[in-house]
Amino acid sequence: xxxxxxxxxxxxxxxxxxxxxxxxxxxxxxxxxxxxxxxxxxxxxxxxxxxxxxxxxxxxxxxxxxxxxxxxxxxxxxxxxxxxxxxxxxxxxxxxxxxxxxxxxxxxxxxxxxxxxxxxxxxxxxxxxxxxxxxxxxxxxxxxxxxxxxxxxxxxxxxxxxxxxxxxxxxxxxxxxxxxxxxxxxxxxxxxxxxxxxxxxxxxxxxxxxxxxxxxxxxxxxxxxxxxxxxxxxxxxxxxxxxxxxxxxxxxxxx
Amino acid sequence: xxxxxxxxxxxxxxxxxxxxxxxxxxxxxxxxxxxxxxxxxxxxxxxxxxxxxxxxxxxxxxxxxxxxxxxxxxxxxxxxxxxxxxxxxxxxxxxxxxxxxxxxxxxxxxxxxxxxxxxxxxxxxxxxxxxxxxxxxxxxxxxxxxxxxxxxxxxxxxxxxxxxxxxxxxxxxxxxxxxxxxxxxxxxxxxxxxxxxxxxxxxxxxxxxxxxxxxxxxxxxxxxxxxxxxxxxxxxxxxxxxxxxxxxxxxxxxxxxxxxxxxxxxxxxxxxxxxxxxxxxxxxxxxxxxxxxxxxxxxxxxxxxxxxxxxxxxxxxxxxxxxxxxxxxxxxxxxxxxxxxxxxxxxxxxxxxxxxxxxxxxxxxxxxxxxxxxxxxxxxxxxxxxxxxxxxxxxxxxxxxxxxxxxxxxxxxxxxxxxxxxxxxxxxxxxxxxxxxxxxxxxxxxxxxxxxxxxxxxxxxxxxxxxxxxxxxxxxxxxxxxxxxxxxxxxxxxxxxxxxxxxxxxxxxxxxxxxxxxxxxxxxxxxxxxxxxxxxxxxxxxxxxxxxxxxxxxxxxxxxxxxxxxxxxxxxxxxxxxxxxxxxxxxxxxxxxxxxxxxxxxxxxxxxxxxxxxxxx
Numbered sequence: 120x121x122x123x124x125x126x127x128x129x130x131x132x133x134x135x136x137x138x139x140x141x142x143x144x145x146x147x148x149x150x151x152x153x154x155x156x157x158x159x160x161x162x163x164x165x166x167x168x169x170x171x172x173x174x175x176x177x178x179x180x181x182x183x184x185x186x187x188x189x190x191x192x193x194x195x196x197x198x199x200x201x202x203x204x205x206x207x208x209x210x211x212x213x214x215x216x217x218x219x220x221x222x223x224x225x226x227x228x229x230x231x232x233x234x235x236x237x238x239x240x241x242x243x244x245x246x247x248x249x250x251x252x253x254x255x256x257x258x259x260x261x262x263x264x265x266x267x268x269x270x271x272x273x274x275x276x277x278x279x280x281x282x283x284x285x286x287x288x289x290x291x292x293x294x295x296x297x298x299x300x301x302x303x304x305x306x307x308x309x310x311x312x313x314x315x316x317x318x319x320x321x322x323x324x325x326x327x328x329x330x331x332x333x334x335x336x337x338x339x340x341x342x343x344x345x346x347x348x349x350x351x352x353x354x355x356x357x358x359x360x361x362x363x364x365x366x367x368x369x370x371x372x373x374x
Numbered sequence: 375x376x377x378x379x380x381x382x383x384x385x386x387x388x389x390x391x392x393x394x395x396x397x398x399x400x401x402x403x404x405x406x407x408x409x410x411x412x413x414x415x416x417x418x419x420x421x422x423x424x425x426x427x428x429x430x431x432x433x434x435x436x437x438x439x440x441x442x443x444x445x446x447x448x449x450x451x452x453x454x455x456x457x458x459x460x461x462x463x464x465x466x467x468x469x470x471x472x473x474x475x476x477x478x479x480x481x482x483x484x485x486x487x488x489x490x491x492x493x494x495x496x497x498x499x500x501x502x503x504x505x506x507x508x509x510x511x512x513x514x515x516x517x518x519x520x521x522x523x524x525x526x527x528x529x530x531x532x533x534x535x536x537x538x539x540x541x542x543x544x545x546x547x548x549x550x551x552x553x554x555x556x557x558x559x560x561x562x563x564x565x566x567x568x569x570x571x572x573x574x575x576x577x578x579x580x581x582x583x584x585x586x587x588x589x590x591x592x593x594x595x596x597x598x599x600x601x602x603x604x605x606x607x608x609x610x611x612x613x614x615x616x617x618x619x620x621x622x623x624x625x626x627x628x629x630x631x632x633x634x635x636x637x638x639x640x641x642x643x644x645x646x647x648x649x650x651x652x653x654x655x656x657x658x659x660x661x662x663x664x665x666x667x668x669x670x671x672x673x674x675x676x677x678x679x680x681x682x683x684x685x686x687x688x689x690x691x692x693x694x695x696x697x698x699x700x701x702x703x704x705x706x707x708x709x710x711x712x713x714x715x716x717x718x719x720x721x722x723x724x725x726x727x728x729x730x731x732x733x734x735x736x737x738x739x740x741x742x743x744x745x746x747x748x749x750x751x752x753x754x755x756x757x758x759x760x761x762x763x764x765x766x767x768x769x770x771x772x773x774x775x776x777x778x779x780x781x782x783x784x785x786x787x788x789x790x791x792x793x794x795x796x797x798x799x800x801x802x803x804x805x806x807x808x809x810x811x812x813x814x815x816x817x818x819x820x821x822x823x824x825x826x827x828x829x830x831x832x833x834x835x836x837x838x839x840x841x842x843x844x845x846x847x848x849x850x851x852x853x854x855x856x857x858x859x860x861x862x863x864x865x866x867x868x869x870x871x872x873x874x875x876x877x878x879x880x881x882x883x884x885x886x887x888x889x890x891x892x893x894x895x896x897x898x899x900x901x902x903x904x905x906x907x908x909x910x911x912x913x914x915x916x917x918x919x920x921x922x923x924x925x926x927x928x929x930x931x932x933x934x935x936x937x938x939x940x941x942x943x944x945x946x947x948x949x950x951x952x953x954x955x956x957x958x959x960x961x962x963x964x965x966x967x968x969x970x971x972x973x974x975x976x977x978x979x980x981x982x983x984x985x986x987x988x989x990x991x
Binding site: 162163164165166168178179180181184185199202203206207210211213214234236237238246264265267268269270271272 | 675677692696697699845846847848849850851852853854856857858859860861864865875877878881884885887888891892893894
């Protein structure tokens with residue numbers, strides 16, 4: 120066990136615990152944007168910064184990635200840490216003035232409107248990377264990724280074309296804190312062209328990654344419930360052999 | 375070539391090579407650095423070879439293309455040994471004359487010798503040239519003497535002696551002690567003590583361990599690592615092998631950017647040769663120690679010079695930094711202990727092994743030992759690479775080695791440490807240069823870029839330029855760097871465009887603090903340096919821009935007008951001839967005038983006028 124001080128409280132933590140984890144256990148609120156309990160620490164948004172004192176050195180670190188050390192003194196709301204946190208949120212607010220999570224966080228920190236000296240934009244993706252990381256770490260499909268760098272950085276399917284490895288599982292849709300990844304099941308995903316229309320049957324579409332995948336019908340109730348690609352992916356990933364037919368039963372019928 | 379199996383075999387090979395070579399035989403060395411390549415040194419080398427063949431002089435003279443000599447301003451450079459006669463700006467047409475006069479008759483060719491622009495004195499030998507006089511070329515010195523593609527050349531000048539000394543007469547702990555005692559600090563920018571880094575990696579748990587040479591030099595205007603890897607790759611390899619032996623690692627990488635084709639090529643050739651000679655690979659020099667080096671070519675992202683981003687890039691991931699600690703020495707490449715040092719740091723290691731820590735630490739200042747290579751560029755007469763002892767002042771570098779500022783203009787500032795370094799004013803010209811002094815002044819050593827600026831440089835515009843570079847090179851992972859740099863650049867652009875507002879300086883300072891504290895890696899943490907140092911030392915310039923809508927240095931186009939002072943104008947027509955937009959009119963020998971409606975403010979007339987008749991308001 121490691122002993123450290125956090126907001127003047129002496130606490131014990133196990134080796135490998137991050138400052139954020141121990142703070143939350145202690146009931147100390149540190150706001151976060153890119154952090155997600157089920158994903159590996161990433162440390163990109165810098166909203167969770169805290170000030171640490173280690174020996175003579177004081178510095179600002181991201182609490183989500185910094186693991187505890189013996190004798191560490193942590194201040195989660197020191198003036199310097201708060202300055203960075205507020206500043207970061209102010210920068211976020213200038214770029215994403217209409218994103219709910221950003222607006223709420225800004226209000227919590229006492230920022231009501233974007234700095235008038237900043238050019239205000241209206242982007243929605245806050246580049247937290249939760250979708251990319253969930254796709255890699257939780258699903259294992261690696262279908263999407265960050266592309267370009269600096270200010271033009273964005274999340275994209277490979278070459279902005281159809282994401283070939285996407286199985287339309289919806290994890291990215293579910294995890295996105297700004298809810299800008301959209302997915303839709305259609306009864307008849309047809310191809311329309313001048314002079315005609317081809318019927319492709321029930322399909323699931325993920326708009327952001329330009330994906331449209333064929334649905335599989337439940338073997339019991341006959342209702343289309345998930346994509347064939349996802350079931351195939353599950354079958355391949357499973358350590359014990361499961362017949363495809365067994366996977367193709369919807370959660371309702373499985374009970 | 376049979377592999378060398380012991381230190382004795384290496385020594386006897388050295389003797390053999392030196393015996394074969396006649397020291398008195400004239401040897402024409404031609405600088406093959408990147409600067410001289412641009413001047414066409416390859417044609418000069420080929421010209422010499424052809425002419426020698428034509429005159430059947432093969433047995434009485436040698437030609438050797440070498441690495442960079444450093445004096446890039448005067449390329450292509452030719453040095454003729456054994457005397458060391460220094461010819462500059464040599465053209466293909468000069469070759470027959472050099473062979474006829476200098477080689478055959480031992481006569482000098484006056485016009486090819488370096489002439490001091492002020493004293494008009496000509497220098498015969500390389501070490502007499504003022505550019506070289508004040509330098510201390512410990513690392514760079516061999517560059518001009520050896521063919522980078524010949525391991526025998528390197529062995530002949532004492533190469534790999536440090537390696538056999540370290541392998542056979544020292545224990546790893548002793549090597550670490552020696553490096554620590556020497557006071558060597560990382561030359562890549564951070565200045566972390568190399569010995570301590572090695573020690574913590576040696577002690578770190580986990581295996582295998584890795585070793586990386588960072589050759590991802592990306593600062594605009596800096597090219598010393600490139601020249602070192604191009605000109606003397608074996609010195610870097612030797613340092614790396616000693617490092618590997620010390621920390622107990624068997625796999626090394628050189629991460630070099632693909633935009634440095636010659637450096638990549640020469641490093642590959644050097645690795646192959648070292649393997650052939652048994653100095654790299656399995657059972658090095660019969661010691662039982664294995665070490666191999668792979669080349670990893672980078673795609674040219676500036677951020678990959680940052681160690682954690684570089685490691686990610688080698689792993690095949692996005693070149694993005696991660697938070698330290700854990701430091702790479704404990705958990706680096708593939709989460710294993712990794713030592714990562716810059717090209718120049720590695721090249722310092724053989725020197726310390728050969729000459730000892732006491733000798734090495736006698737050079738330099740209290741906190742910074744040894745020499746440092748700077749690339750001296752910008753508004754300076756002698757552009758080039760200079761190697762100087764730590765503790766030298768800016769004045770010595772700029773005025774004595776660099777030969778001052780062209781047209782005797784006034785010195786205004788010097789940007790050290792690349793785009794994320796700081797800009798230092800005239801009052802700090804006598805500052806002794808070392809790691810700590812530069813940081814105290816608000817700048818940093820960085821990789822050693824030194825950009826000199828004269829009074830025709832606008833400091834706000836300069837800060838805007840560097841920030842735009844960094845904004846483009848930011849990886850975009852963390853918010854302060856990605857969003858903050860963009861906002862700062864926009865504010866600086868507003869100031870340069872006459873749209874600055876009161877409070878902008880304070881806002882810039884506030885965002886800077888967010889970047890310094892909040893960013894993940896060194897790129898973001900140091901990015902505000904150019905802005906903060908220019909605000910600190912040239913605040914009045916910012917204020918003039920904001921309050922009076924004027925650019926004192928006459929650079930920011932939106933704030934200036936060009937005009938001709940009719941009293942001074944001689945009517946020579948020089949300005950009229952260079953004006954692209956035909957805005958200047960006037961009869962010969964009569965005062966000219968500028969049509970402001972047509973003027974595009976390119977500044978060509980301002981540069982062309984010899985009488986300072988063009989005024990900016």
